Amino acid sequence: ETYIKIKGKWSYLYRAIDAEGHILDIWLRKQRDNHSAYAFIKRLIKQFGKPQKVITDQAPSTKVAMAKVIKAFKLKPDCHCTSKYLNNLIEQDHRHIKVRKTRYQSINTAKNTLKGIECIYALYKKNRKSLQIYGFSPCHEISIMLAS
Template sequence: MKPLSFKRHRFPADVIRYAVWLYFRFSLSLRDVESLLAERGIEVSYETIRCWTKKFGPAIARRLKKLRPSPSPRWHLDEVVCRIGGRHMYLWRAVDDEGEVLELLVQRRRDTRAARKFLERLLRRQPIEPETITTDGLSSYSAALRALDLEHLHRPGRLRENNRAENSHLPVRQRERRMQGLKNQPSAQRFLSTHAAVYNTFSVQRHLISRPNLRRFRAEAHAAWAKATA
């Protein structure tokens, strides 16, 4: 894996990595990250931190995704309305049955064409083929899967069985409120894709595991982050 280049930056690489990690790992604003760094004696403006997140965030996300194991073949799909730049848009999201975020896409429409575009992107970027695809009752999913010859995998209209996808929207809703909305479609896509990769790495479901396992999973997550940002 080719190392990231932090050349021509006034601040050390460790400071940049830490600032980017804080912003994507926790529900913090850029000004919150600025304050946390200032408490540690590092004077940097929130606009500089914004530039760091835009430059290094997507590259780190791609590296984290490569380090993840193959997801489960049982997929859950859902879409949620978002207000981006004063317009209603739709965030299409796919997760596996363990809560791993597989793919997301911000689109203006919620029709068959949009569903097919999302499914094609999802299938193209996954290392495995799906065994089942669970969705809500939106008819666009059925039409898109039928066009892709995947209708036999579809499990439509089972709301309780699609709780995985429904619950996966909660971290994004928290960030959306903290950021006071998303500004435009490209920046929303970039931020949400990076946020999903970091979330997959550090989400350890602490309420389901013992304390020794929690420490081990945390250590593995930080090791993956260190490798991705080396």
């Protein structure tokens, strides 16, 4: 997860990517706690199935959430890794969001803007336009945004 400012208060953007760096899902929350982290990971597992390996930062909330997920979904205990260096792929992927110094006035504005940024960024990634195996399709998201 990373953080952004909305109306002067910090909000947290949870992002999940696969091993190739393709965006699986994004979720904007007002709080960074184990309930938010657990709900996001649970949402990913329901959408994509059980993961072989989950790499996160060393935040206490994420560790607690992963312990609950491992118990609830009967995952292997060694599927969660908190290595500082293995986490670099997602940290580098946060760059295009952190570079933006925009201050958002509402959570809806931030959510829509960030989803648009993610869609455009995903289009530049290799073979992303043709992939249909993931839930996050940039072409589908752009067509939804244009329709509204």
